[in-house]
Amino acid sequence: MSIRIRIIDPRRTFIARVYSRDSDLSSRHLWIAIHPRERDWAAVFRNALDLLMEISQVQRQQVTFADGAGHIAWQRTSFWTIIRLDMSAFSKKKRRLLAAALLKSARYSN
Amino acid sequence: MPKVTESALVAAPAEKVFQMFVEPQRAVMFVPGLSRINNISSDKRSWDFEFNWLGLVISGHSECTASEAPKRYQFKTLTGNKSTWTYRCEPDGANTRLSLEVEYEVPQQQLARFASETVLQKMNQNTAREIVSHIKTLLEP
Numbered sequence: 001m002s003i004r005i006r007i008i009d010p011r012r013t014f015i016a017r018v019y020s021r022d023s024d025l026s027s028r029h030l031w032i033a034i035h036p037r038e039r040d041w042a043a044v045f046r047n048a049l050d051l052l053m054e055i056s057q058v059q060r061q062q063v064t065f066a067d068g069a070g071h072i073a074w075q076r077t078s079f080w081t082i083i084r085l086d087m088s089a090f091s092k093k094k095r096r097l098l099a100a101a102l103l104k105s106a107r108y109s110n
Numbered sequence: 111m112p113k114v115t116e117s118a119l120v121a122a123p124a125e126k127v128f129q130m131f132v133e134p135q136r137a138v139m140f141v142p143g144l145s146r147i148n149n150i151s152s153d154k155r156s157w158d159f160e161f162n163w164l165g166l167v168i169s170g171h172s173e174c175t176a177s178e179a180p181k182r183y184q185f186k187t188l189t190g191n192k193s194t195w196t197y198r199c200e201p202d203g204a205n206t207r208l209s210l211e212v213e214y215e216v217p218q219q220q221l222a223r224f225a226s227e228t229v230l231q232k233m234n235q236n237t238a239r240e241i242v243s244h245i246k247t248l249l250e251p
């Protein structure tokens with residue numbers, strides 16, 4: 001095992017949380033990802049949802065899950081991507097956990 | 111070795127709860143601070159892990175030591191601070207009693223960082239509680 005301080009992780013994608021709103025029935029999150037190399041967001045989110053045991057469907061620049069009650073969409077530019085996550089199913093606690101897991105995947109998956 | 115335990119009643123069958131453990135990469139979804147699982151062997155019995163807490167990165171190697179579906183799943187971290195993680199699933203009607211037991215070594219050089227063994231114990235207890243709570247949340251509607 002190794003322990004080290006690493007302020008900058010070259011394999012990590014920098015993602016800023018721009019907006020987050022949780023109501024009793026739905027959640028919305030907006031993130032901006034800055035990435036010098038192109039990322040296959042469909043693969044990233046589909047793999048994450050598979051690990052979360054959620055059946056997902058990839059459409060053009062978005063992945064839907066929870067029978068359409070959840071969707072994560074992205075809008076790509078040259079150096080950054082705007083990612084929007086909307087969920088109108090599950091408990092508030094579960095929506096928060098799913099959002100955190102999807103954000104973690106976006107940051108750390110290859 | 112010191113150990114911490116946590117348990118919760120999960121509204122899901124034991125087979126479904128057990129599925130959370132058999133895919134090593136899935137742990138990233140419910141273990142706080144765990145950022146990556148890499149180099150998974152073809153039989154899914156060993157893998158490398160990486161934790162990241164605000165730039166402090168801890169990486170190492172793990173091996174599964176027991177996988178008795180759908181009752182018990184155990185793995186050990188083999189490098190550095192050795193620890194043994196055991197998940198147990200006991201059917202309780204239509205639900206499952208999920209428990210997690212973590213046994214861990216307390217290395218003296220790290221002890222100084224955490225100030226005291228009691229603090230480390232509390233941190234591990236909180237982590238185990240979060241893990242069990244996250245699994246329950248993910249498996250319930």
